Amino acid sequence: MTPSTPLRATKGHGTENEFILIPEGNLSPSDIASLCNRNSGVGADGLIQIKQRDGHWFMDYRNSDGSLAEMCGNGIRVMAKYLYDRGLESRTSFDIDTRAGIKRIEIKADGRISAGMGAVVIEPGTPTVTYGGNSWLGFKVSVGNPHAVVFLESLALLPEVLEKPTVTPARLFPDGVNVEFVEILGERHLSMRVFERGVGETRSCGTGTCAVAVAAAAQAGVVGASTWRVDVLGGSLEIDIDALGEVTMTGPAVLVNDFEVNIDE
Numbered sequence: 001m002t003p004s005t006p007l008r009a010t011k012g013h014g015t016e017n018e019f020i021l022i023p024e025g026n027l028s029p030s031d032i033a034s035l036c037n038r039n040s041g042v043g044a045d046g047l048i049q050i051k052q053r054d055g056h057w058f059m060d061y062r063n064s065d066g067s068l069a070e071m072c073g074n075g076i077r078v079m080a081k082y083l084y085d086r087g088l089e090s091r092t093s094f095d096i097d098t099r100a101g102i103k104r105i106e107i108k109a110d111g112r113i114s115a116g117m118g119a120v121v122i123e124p125g126t127p128t129v130t131y132g133g134n135s136w137l138g139f140k141v142s143v144g145n146p147h148a149v150v151f152l153e154s155l156a157l158l159p160e161v162l163e164k165p166t167v168t169p170a171r172l173f174p175d176g177v178n179v180e181f182v183e184i185l186g187e188r189h190l191s192m193r194v195f196e197r198g199v200g201e202t203r204s205c206g207t208g209t210c211a212v213a214v215a216a217a218a219q220a221g222v223v224g225a226s227t228w229r230v231d232v233l234g235g236s237l238e239i240d241i242d243a244l245g246e247v248t249m250t251g252p253a254v255l256v257n258d259f260e261v262n263i264d265e
Helices: 029-036 073-085 206-220
Strands: 007-014 017-023 046-053 056-063 093-098 101-107 113-119 121-123 128-131 134-137 139-142 146-151 166-168 178-186 189-196 200-202 226-232 235-241 246-251 254-261
Touching: 007 073, 017 073, 029 046, 046 073, 056 073, 073 093, 073 101, 073 113, 073 206, 073 246, 073 254, 113 206, 121 206, 128 178, 134 146, 139 206, 146 206, 178 206, 189 206, 206 226, 206 235, 206 246
Parallel strands: 017 046, 056 093, 146 178, 189 226
Antiparallel strands: 007 017, 007 254, 046 056, 093 101, 101 113, 113 246, 121 139, 128 134, 128 166, 139 146, 178 189, 189 200, 226 235, 235 246
């Protein structure tokens, strides 16, 4: 193999959900898995190749194992911050296209970033999530990507580090699923842990916070607009659900450092 020209890259995170961003990248799944490996690579929960498509910025998102994903809620805020801070986007309100559709971005005066996630839908079917000898019935939720949401009396029932849960029936999620375990802390205040498909347990999942807020509203019989705080291991996100079921996620985004990587051809 011959060495390629070094690629410019940036490490960033949203509520400690970590990403590698590469402008105009075209990496193979094995390249992505190598870069995201925490033992032998840079280490990240996923990789974002920043592209343009049909006049919009396009988020080419891959999980840490190199598998394709529809989009990532924390990742889209980090990508938005990259575009804005690096002068590639001068507007404070703009669109980013994803495999789950176009998302509207708003850069807030306080530095937080909002992403319009569109309609979050509770779909037919009741998944059963089994972990550590316990089983819970949950919600099948689509945020453009698949989620199984279950509510626990306490997250203390879970171990310090999550392994992969079992979700049945498997036919509900033919392409795999992100699993959220949720504890209700108070009125419209939730805490969650997440096991992401193609990654493992992460310290946050932006689309997951949207899924659990919508599931919690349905379980509580909340009608109309509502705002939820969702705590994750890496911080907190604000989830607004409007009267039509459209969801907006707001939270921080951080760019950590720039670096170069060499990918053998």
